[in-house]
Amino acid sequence: MTSNNDTLLIQKSKQGDVHSFELLISKYQVYAYNIAWRMLGNEEDAKDATQETLIKVFKGLDKFKENSEFSTWLYTITVNTCRDLLRKRKKSMAISVDDTEDKIPIQLVADDAAGPEAQLEQKEVAGQLLTALGKIPEFQKTAVLLRDVYGFSYEEIGAIENCSVGTVKSRISRGRHGLRTLILNERSKNLQEGGTI
The missing domain is CATH 1.10.1740.10 (RNA polymerase sigma factor, region 2, helix turn helix motif)
Incomplete structure (x- = not known):
């Protein structure tokens, strides 16, 4: 109300x-x-x-x-x-890194098996995450941002997006999975090229 x-x-x-x-x-x-x-x-x-x-x-x-x-x-x-x-x-869904990377929850892409050193990589991963956000479908991106950055409830996101809570949860789940895959692929590519993670 x-x-x-x-x-x-x-x-x-x-x-x-x-x-x-x-x-x-x-x-x-x-x-x-x-x-x-x-x-x-x-x-x-x-x-x-x-x-x-x-x-x-x-x-x-x-x-x-x-x-x-x-x-x-x-x-x-x-x-x-x-x-x-x-x-x-006709623009792509680009996101700027400035003033945003510290607001992106690292758990979106965190590897459960990662050791303590993973915390030192948070800023790099956040930057990669922002790039990856521009590559996932628009509705998944919006749902992930509203939930994980702005803290809206599933019900509130459903009202904003004019869809059911089940659809919201599905978009968030798929969006997180897509982000995780993109990030891990990028990290793997960097390792193969001898760069940093």
Whole structure:
């Protein structure tokens, strides 16, 4: 359920109160931008997507059902806006390494048999993981990011992606498996070439 404070701001925003809308959006704008940045891979596109998202939210506020979370509705619009931009510009799902590698959970690609030295490789593996994220299917990538980077529940991801919890779990499982395979293949290739892992 949307908080009481948000509900009041939403109601005032629906009546055309711009100040209330600004207060409402200020709570979620940075989070929406971060999602856009990780999906689009650069600051300029992320800003464009966030701006377009906020316009869509303002224009479509009357359609928002107040018995659900406002944040989930806003993030759904953010994800869909990013996908629209990617289709229009025919860009790949690139992700920038800067300020992201330390937020990627190492357990996504960790080898259960790895020793303590694996911790020293975390930064390198995170960089490889970011590259691999651009190579897995879009819906798997989005599900993995929403779950493992942003901490959304399966139910919340299902609401954002408009699919069942079972589908969410399947996408996450396949996405993690694909990432693990890509990372291990890259590490194996580096070893064969005499490089570092």
